[in-house]
Amino acid sequence: MLGYAPDVRGNKIFVYVKGGRRVTLELPRALRHDVGFAFGPGSGFRNWRRVVSFVACQRGELSDPRFDGWPVTSWVGFLLASSPRCVPLLVWVDDERSPRRAVIRFGVRDCG
Numbered sequence: 665m666l667g668y669a670p671d672v673r674g675n676k677i678f679v680y681v682k683g684g685r686r687v688t689l690e691l692p693r694a695l696r697h698d699v700g701f702a703f704g705p706g707s708g709f710r711n712w713r714r715v716v717s718f719v720a721c722q723r724g725e726l727s728d729p730r731f732d733g734w735p736v737t738s739w740v741g742f743l744l745a746s747s748p749r750c751v752p753l754l755v756w757v758d759d760e761r762s763p764r765r766a767v768i769r770f771g772v773r774d775c776g
Contacts, residue, residue: 666743668771674702674744675770681720683735688717688756690763699751703741712744743770750775 669675681687691699691714700712720737745751748771754763767775 665769665773666771668745668748672742672744673746674742677701677741677743679718679739679741680736681718681738683720683737684722686717686719686758688715690715690754690756692752692754695751698747699743699745699749701741702744703739716741743768745770748772 666675666677679687679689689701691701693714696714700714701716702712703716718737718739721735743751750772751768751770753766753768755766756763769775
């Protein structure tokens with residue numbers, strides 16, 4: 665579970681991508697006014713995004729320390745929401761035809 669901080673209406677998230685990979689995170693359109701990602705300078709509620717993409721360093725390029733034995737590139741940003749909730753997420757990895765599905769328990773114990 666990712667904790668929800670009401671004073672900032674969200675929480676910090678960390679994204680790790682294995683070297684040489686590309687990952688896109690997508691929130692459902694139905695949540696576009698209530699939930700969003702914020703990465704980079706000046707991000708916040710006014711310019712949060714529903715879709716974010718990350719391209720890791722190629723193998724052999726400088727990258728962050730290893731995570732579980734794999735070289736990774738990492739990013740820090742925010743998941744923002746108008747209230748605690750279950751957040752459905754589509755995860756696109758490289759050129760996969762279909763997304764992987766995930767749910768973030770964002771300040772709630774159970775997503776039923």
